[in-house]
Amino acid sequence: MVIETPTPDLAAVRTEPSTIRESTGYRTFRVANVVVLLVVCAVTLYPFVNLVAKAFSSEGFIAAGEVNVLPRGFNLETFKVVLGDSLFWTNYRNTVVYTVVGTVISMALTTTFAYALSRRELKGRTFFIGIAVFTMFFSGGLIPNYILVADLLGMRNSMWAIVVPTAISVFNLLVMKSFFENFPTELEEAAAIDGxxxxxxxxxxxxxxxxxxxxxxxxxxxxxxWNSWFSAFLYLDQKEMFPVTVYLRNLIAAATNPGVGSGAAEAVQIGANIQSVTMLLTVLPIICFYPFIQRYFVSGVMLGSVKG
Incomplete structure (x- = not known):
C-alpha cells in the first residue's frame, strides 16, 4: 500500500514580505561610518593633491597661500629646470640601481634566513631568533656603524654601503618566518619522498x-x-653617486637657504615649488608600481601574521 503525498499548489503559496528592517541606530551607524571614512580619505589624500597643485602653480600664488587642491597660475618652469639638470637624471638612475640591487639582496637574505628559522628541527633556532630580535631594540650606534662600514669594511663611496648594512629588516624577517611556519608540511614531505x-x-x-x-x-x-637618504648622505661624498632623495634634500636646502648655492637651485623659483616638483617626480614610480602588487598586499601581511 503506497500512500501518496499531495503536491502543494505552488500558485497558492504566497511569498510573505520580509519583516526584517534595519533599526534607526544601525542606519545611523552606517551613515556615520561612511562620513568618517570619507573624512579620513580626504585628510589622507589632501597632502598629495596639494603637492601636485603646488608643483604646477606659480610662485606668487604659492607665497600668498592661495594654492589648495587646484593649481593657480599654471607653471612648468620648475619642471623644465629640474628635468634639464643632468645631475637629477644621474641621481635618479642611481636610485633605481640601488633599489633594484638592494631589494634583490634583501629578499634573498630574508627568505633564506626566514625559511631556516621556520624549521623547528634547526639546531640553535631559539638562539638565532633571539639574536635577530635583539637587533630590533639595541644597535651599536652611529659612530661604530660608520667606522665598521667606512673603515673596516671599506665600503665608503660605493653602492654596497647603501644596500648591505640595511639588507635585512627584522620585522619582515619575523613576518616571513611566521608565514613559512604555517606552510603545509604535507607538501614538503611529499616533495622529499619524490627525491x-x-x-x-x-x-x-x-x-x-x-x-x-x-x-x-x-x-x-x-x-x-627608494626613500632612503641618510645612508647615502653619510657614506657618499661624490654627487654623481647620490640617490635622488639626497638630490631632493640638497635642492630644498639650497632653495630655502639663500646662503647655500646649487646648480639647479639658482634658476628655480621658491622652496615650496621646488620641493613639490622634486617630491612629485620622486614618488611617481612607487605610485605607478604599487597597483601591480596591491592585490597581494593585505593577504601577504595577514598570512604571515597568523602566529607570532
Missing part, C-alpha cells in the same frame, strides 16, 4: 606558493630603499 633536497623544496615548492608574502616584502623593501 627533492632541502634547496629543491625551497625553490620549487615553497617560493612559488608564497607569492603573496614575497610581493608584500618586495614592496616593503623597495619603498624603504
Amino acid at each position: 627533492l633536497t632541502t634547496y629543491g623544496i625551497f625553490f620549487r615548492i615553497v617560493l612559488p606558493l608564497s607569492k603573496a608574502v614575497l610581493a608584500t616584502m618586495t614592496l616593503f623593501y623597495a619603498v624603504s630603499q
Whole structure:
C-alpha cells in the first residue's frame, strides 16, 4: 500500500514580505561610518593633491597661500629646470640601481634566513631568533656603524654601503618566518619522498606558493630603499653617486637657504615649488608600481601574521 503525498499548489503559496528592517541606530551607524571614512580619505589624500597643485602653480600664488587642491597660475618652469639638470637624471638612475640591487639582496637574505628559522628541527633556532630580535631594540650606534662600514669594511663611496648594512629588516624577517611556519608540511614531505633536497623544496615548492608574502616584502623593501637618504648622505661624498632623495634634500636646502648655492637651485623659483616638483617626480614610480602588487598586499601581511 503506497500512500501518496499531495503536491502543494505552488500558485497558492504566497511569498510573505520580509519583516526584517534595519533599526534607526544601525542606519545611523552606517551613515556615520561612511562620513568618517570619507573624512579620513580626504585628510589622507589632501597632502598629495596639494603637492601636485603646488608643483604646477606659480610662485606668487604659492607665497600668498592661495594654492589648495587646484593649481593657480599654471607653471612648468620648475619642471623644465629640474628635468634639464643632468645631475637629477644621474641621481635618479642611481636610485633605481640601488633599489633594484638592494631589494634583490634583501629578499634573498630574508627568505633564506626566514625559511631556516621556520624549521623547528634547526639546531640553535631559539638562539638565532633571539639574536635577530635583539637587533630590533639595541644597535651599536652611529659612530661604530660608520667606522665598521667606512673603515673596516671599506665600503665608503660605493653602492654596497647603501644596500648591505640595511639588507635585512627584522620585522619582515619575523613576518616571513611566521608565514613559512604555517606552510603545509604535507607538501614538503611529499616533495622529499619524490627525491627533492632541502634547496629543491625551497625553490620549487615553497617560493612559488608564497607569492603573496614575497610581493608584500618586495614592496616593503623597495619603498624603504627608494626613500632612503641618510645612508647615502653619510657614506657618499661624490654627487654623481647620490640617490635622488639626497638630490631632493640638497635642492630644498639650497632653495630655502639663500646662503647655500646649487646648480639647479639658482634658476628655480621658491622652496615650496621646488620641493613639490622634486617630491612629485620622486614618488611617481612607487605610485605607478604599487597597483601591480596591491592585490597581494593585505593577504601577504595577514598570512604571515597568523602566529607570532
